[in-house]
Amino acid sequence: MSFWFWNGLKRGIQSTRYPRLPETTPGVTPGRPMATTFASAEEAAHAASGCPVGAITAAGREALIDLRTCIHCQRCRFGGSPPVEWVNDFEWTQLARTQTSFEPLNRSFQRSLHIMVVDAGDCGACLREIKQLNNPLYNIHRLGLFFTPTPRTADVLLVVGPVTENMRGPLEKTYHAMPQPKKVVAVGTCAITGGVFGRTFASAGGAGMVLPVDLEVPGDPPPPLAILHGLLVLTGRKSLQLSQTAAAS
Ligand code: SF4
Known part of the structure; x- marks a missing residue:
């Protein structure tokens, strides 16, 4: 039985309460990469080089993210070593x-x-x-x-x-x-x-x-x-x- 079915039964309604209340149900957003400070400039450069579309720029120990070009492949989250930080929000207009x-x-x-x-x-x-x-x-x-x-x-x-x-x-x-x-x-x-x-x-x-x-x-x-x-x-x-x-x- 699906998670959403049980969630609907438990909450009594189907519709999200957002924007009146925050929506924190797992799975409603893939989240997004965040600017991350690494231990060394080499790690930041490594993270930048792993992004397939050049959405990560290394500036010293910082890895800066350009959300306008990010394709949400999540390689920097799961494929990078160490990963960039990730936040599970959705208010990113x-x-x-x-x-x-x-x-x-x-x-x-x-x-x-x-x-x-x-x-x-x-x-x-x-x-x-x-x-x-x-x-x-x-x-x-x-x-x-x-x-x-x-x-x-x-x-x-x-x-x-x-x-x-x-x-x-x-x-x-x-x-x-x-x-x-x-x-x-x-x-x-x-x-x-x-x-x-x-x-x-x-x-x-x-x-x-x-x-x-x-x-x-x-x-x-x-x-x-x-x-x-x-x-x-x-x-x-x-x-x-x-x-x-x-x-x-
Ligand atoms: S999610 Fe993919 S495209 Fe976006 S910054 Fe990370 S590696 Fe680059």
């Missing part, structure tokens, strides 16, 4: 690289926010995590968050995927069809920096190369609660936990 400040939508959106999702070349992982927000565990309708199939009624654009050349035009058309005020969130490493696809003749290298992205939700893919945190930040119900500088370290 950060300001987009091109922004210097963030102003949330006004309070009227706190109980009615309509979200349009554009698959701009996604592999399916980030889309699947977004889809889970509608299941009984996350149940985002209770928070006044609704998905919409049309940009005409959308307040927020969630972009997943590195933005392939074929999707650049449709993505721009979707954005321009949305009414003001509107926000754009890049969900997942591919939508933030292009991920493992990078910037090529076939890939724009992230939504920020095409649209004015406001917020980024790192992860490959980010768990549903991390995406939910980003939506709550948009409406001012949660604050940005990581500054741009801290998130890159």
